Amino acid sequence: MFTNLTKLDLKDKKCMSDAGSPKLCMKALPGEGAERSCAYDGARVVLMPITDVAHLVHGPIACAGNSWDNRGARSSGSQLYRRGLTTDIMENDVIYGGETKLREAILEIAVRHNPKAIFVYATCVSSLIGDDVDKICKEAEAKLTIPVIAVNCPGFLGDKNIGNRIAGEVLFERVIGTGEGSDEKIPLSINLIGEYNIAGDLWGVIPDLKNLGITLQTAITGDAKFDDLRSAHRASLNVLICSKSLTNLVRKMEIRYGIPFMEGSFYGIHDTSETLINIAKALGDPDLLERTLVYVQKKEDETRKIIAGYKKLLENKQAILFTGGVKTWSMVSTLAELGINILAGGTQNSTPEDFQRMKELMDPSAQIIEDTSSAGFLKIIAEKKPDLIVAGGKTKYLAHKTRTPFLDINHGRKLPYAGYQGMVTFAESLTRTVLSPVWGLLKQEFPPKEGELDG
Amino acid sequence: MAKTRHYDGNPQKNSPALGATLAYLGVNGLLALLHGSQGCSSFIRLQLSRHYKEPIPLNSTALLEDTVIFGGWEHLKKGIAMAADKYKPQIIGVMSTGLTETFGDDMASALSSLRSERPDLVVLPVVLASTPDYIGSMQEGYQLAVEALLTTLAEHPSNPVETSLSVPEQAPSIALLPGCHLTPGDVEELKEIVMEFGFKPITIPDLSISLDGHAELEAAPVVQGGTLLEDFQRLPKCSACLSFGLSMEKAGDFLKQMYEIPHLNFPSVTGLTASDEFVLALAKISGRPVPEKLLRQRSRLLDTLADYHDQLGGQKIAIALEMDLLYSLGSCLVEVGSELTVALAASQAGIHRLSLPIPIEVGDLETLEERAGQSNLIIANSNGRQAAGLLKIPHLRAGLPVFDRVGYPQKRWIGYEGTQQFLFDMLNSLG
Numbered sequence: 001m002f003t004n005l006t007k008l009d010l011k012d013k014k015c016m017s018d019a020g021s022p023k024l025c026m027k028a029l030p031g032e033g034a035e036r037s038c039a040y041d042g043a044r045v046v047l048m049p050i051t052d053v054a055h056l057v058h059g060p061i062a063c064a065g066n067s068w069d070n071r072g073a074r075s076s077g078s079q080l081y082r083r084g085l086t087t088d089i090m091e092n093d094v095i096y097g098g099e100t101k102l103r104e105a106i107l108e109i110a111v112r113h114n115p116k117a118i119f120v121y122a123t124c125v126s127s128l129i130g131d132d133v134d135k136i137c138k139e140a141e142a143k144l145t146i147p148v149i150a151v152n153c154p155g156f157l158g159d160k161n162i163g164n165r166i167a168g169e170v171l172f173e174r175v176i177g178t179g180e181g182s183d184e185k186i187p188l189s190i191n192l193i194g195e196y197n198i199a200g201d202l203w204g205v206i207p208d209l210k211n212l213g214i215t216l217q218t219a220i221t222g223d224a225k226f227d228d229l230r231s232a233h234r235a236s237l238n239v240l241i242c243s244k245s246l247t248n249l250v251r252k253m254e255i256r257y258g259i260p261f262m263e264g265s266f267y268g269i270h271d272t273s274e275t276l277i278n279i280a281k282a283l284g285d286p287d288l289l290e291r292t293l294v295y296v297q298k299k300e301d302e303t304r305k306i307i308a309g310y311k312k313l314l315e316n317k318q319a320i321l322f323t324g325g326v327k328t329w330s331m332v333s334t335l336a337e338l339g340i341n342i343l344a345g346g347t348q349n350s351t352p353e354d355f356q357r358m359k360e361l362m363d364p365s366a367q368i369i370e371d372t373s374s375a376g377f378l379k380i381i382a383e384k385k386p387d388l389i390v391a392g393g394k395t396k397y398l399a400h401k402t403r404t405p406f407l408d409i410n411h412g413r414k415l416p417y418a419g420y421q422g423m424v425t426f427a428e429s430l431t432r433t434v435l436s437p438v439w440g441l442l443k444q445e446f447p448p449k450e451g452e453l454d455g
Numbered sequence: 456m457a458k459t460r461h462y463d464g465n466p467q468k469n470s471p472a473l474g475a476t477l478a479y480l481g482v483n484g485l486l487a488l489l490h491g492s493q494g495c496s497s498f499i500r501l502q503l504s505r506h507y508k509e510p511i512p513l514n515s516t517a518l519l520e521d522t523v524i525f526g527g528w529e530h531l532k533k534g535i536a537m538a539a540d541k542y543k544p545q546i547i548g549v550m551s552t553g554l555t556e557t558f559g560d561d562m563a564s565a566l567s568s569l570r571s572e573r574p575d576l577v578v579l580p581v582v583l584a585s586t587p588d589y590i591g592s593m594q595e596g597y598q599l600a601v602e603a604l605l606t607t608l609a610e611h612p613s614n615p616v617e618t619s620l621s622v623p624e625q626a627p628s629i630a631l632l633p634g635c636h637l638t639p640g641d642v643e644e645l646k647e648i649v650m651e652f653g654f655k656p657i658t659i660p661d662l663s664i665s666l667d668g669h670a671e672l673e674a675a676p677v678v679q680g681g682t683l684l685e686d687f688q689r690l691p692k693c694s695a696c697l698s699f700g701l702s703m704e705k706a707g708d709f710l711k712q713m714y715e716i717p718h719l720n721f722p723s724v725t726g727l728t729a730s731d732e733f734v735l736a737l738a739k740i741s742g743r744p745v746p747e748k749l750l751r752q753r754s755r756l757l758d759t760l761a762d763y764h765d766q767l768g769g770q771k772i773a774i775a776l777e778m779d780l781l782y783s784l785g786s787c788l789v790e791v792g793s794e795l796t797v798a799l800a801a802s803q804a805g806i807h808r809l810s811l812p813i814p815i816e817v818g819d820l821e822t823l824e825e826r827a828g829q830s831n832l833i834i835a836n837s838n839g840r841q842a843a844g845l846l847k848i849p850h851l852r853a854g855l856p857v858f859d860r861v862g863y864p865q866k867r868w869i870g871y872e873g874t875q876q877f878l879f880d881m882l883n884s885l886g
Binding site: 027028029030031032033036037038039040041056059060061062063064065066067068069070079082083084085086087088089090091093094101102104105108109112124125127128129155156157158159373374375378393394395396397398400401402403412442 | 461463465466468493498514515535557588589
């Protein structure tokens, strides 16, 4: 019943290569404290931003109860995706099976919430007790007028990356190309894959695309509507934003629908421009390319002018960078844009390619963080004594205990950092953090040593 | 039963393993180790850290597909050994999950097998709490972990470095067992109140000095602050045990039997009557009169009740919380003349033993949304924001998680002063 993992595009298998990168995809060891979450989490990260569908978690309360509505993916329309829905498997379900409960739950949710589709997530416990989620979904679909899509992503299958890929597989097999509308390609249209509209990131990029005359068919899956996703095969180009987590999806879309793909990033001035230019090139429209070259130059000049003041304040600050996915390398160049030096960088959930790219951009003397546990994190801060830390939210409060300025760039943040406007917001946020007067207050000795009282 | 549906919509429950983590976070030098897959611990860390704005030291045994076939027994052994070697905690607190309970890992035998292979680990206390995700909520998990802490450490060979036992205590000790409905601020208030009566409190677990959000001299990846291991060894000297929240009754009874000390359980310490009962009990045990400071606080509360009786009396309030907190806040509101319209508990625990003027039912926040339409106020955790937003009703944040209002972990809503603060917060949230 599980997605056949051998069919997935598990490029990570190569990751033990001797290319100089750490063992990025090594299994987390019991007790070491460097967990990379689970396959269920990875699947929900990709699928749960789809706004107008119901996301039903078939598991005990630990899977949905601790986690629902906790990511910053924003919607311009339906708020249904934010609803926490779970079968809340109880002791009796473990003993007698949870299939009946799941069947009823799907039908009830269809009536109560009127979703465009229902995604049903299998979890560790539902899989262990042998509930056939595929079968139940098929049966429910036959009774309803909407798709009921099983996502077989029990946490024990692996870490977040595996879950991302399972979600990509589900989108490819069950969503994309299943609409009733036209299959005709839309000229100058793209999908942004791996863009989840965290804190409204996507909305910082859409104006630039519009100004250039590029149509966004859909993001996969930030602020996505189910029907737009179904027509994702009508786009002329796939732009992969969040590193390799959905490479399997774009590869398969290339084969089945003939949609070429490219990688890009909208973090930082340089990467945003490069990505826009590459999109224009890949779409093969000479006018568009010409427009784009002029446009990005103008935007770059404007943006650099605005952030010049921040750059002055941040220049030559020393940072530790600790991120996931695509941000590993695009953050290096974003920080460099502000004149910030990187003392050490580490990464989780990034592929060897991402990692190599980051390494090339960093100063050769910069250290690579291999121990990604909290113990390793504290050790590197103690050694390097950075002026700031740029990382995901999970290390935020630990960093604060070291009295070091910290900027959260992951899903917990409140402000969008993508595109040119995002760069300005990023520079503002970073300046506010680094130059906050509180760090000075935190470092004052109290009570003052003898003799300093009078002075 | 409120639940006629086959699903939870906008659950208010947190997992029992999260509750166990919370209890463990109140013990100094402890490293919590979750026996399950990696997502279980990731979600708990995220949920607790967005509530407390604190780092949450919690490792996992990182179970993968092979363990589903072969069981997680070996992983648990490896995990305990790795956590001990790498982090050097003074104590390890393990909790199980739905995954490991479904295939039935025997945690106790894994621990004794590890200890026979690694004799150096025999002296390291390891607490095992069985907290399957499919039974109960945060409150049950917290309760099970507190009970496991007490039973394990009562039997654990005491550390020879202990010297203070031979020195006669200046003040008589009293054991406090706060439930998970109390914030770090509440726990501090409890301690201050018993100190007013001349007692030296031993608090288990003590979130008031671990999750109170303090700037540490040096950050560490294990629990900083909280109950000291030596404190567990002082328990036999306590003159009494006071437990707070019905969920802590069993743990208090354990101490009562183990050390032959009196035990009193206080289902609530919020509200005038509940605070009176608590204070009078302390006066009786200590043989001292009620301190002037508390009398003053009491008279201020009385004045507040008089001044705002009209506003308090007019409110129709819908509450959805974990049982002990639901009862504490609900009974306080009833006492001052507010009307409860909906009372939804997160789980079954205690539901038949505690009562409010309206039936208490188990329910989720979608049920709250369906039933709270005619109310003036919703009291629920931050996840109640969807219901409050749709119904356009003010929402007082309480319980866990509270992530969209600042300062909740520092709030004190118990005792005379805390009750006054709770009523102020309640009235102010009405806008």
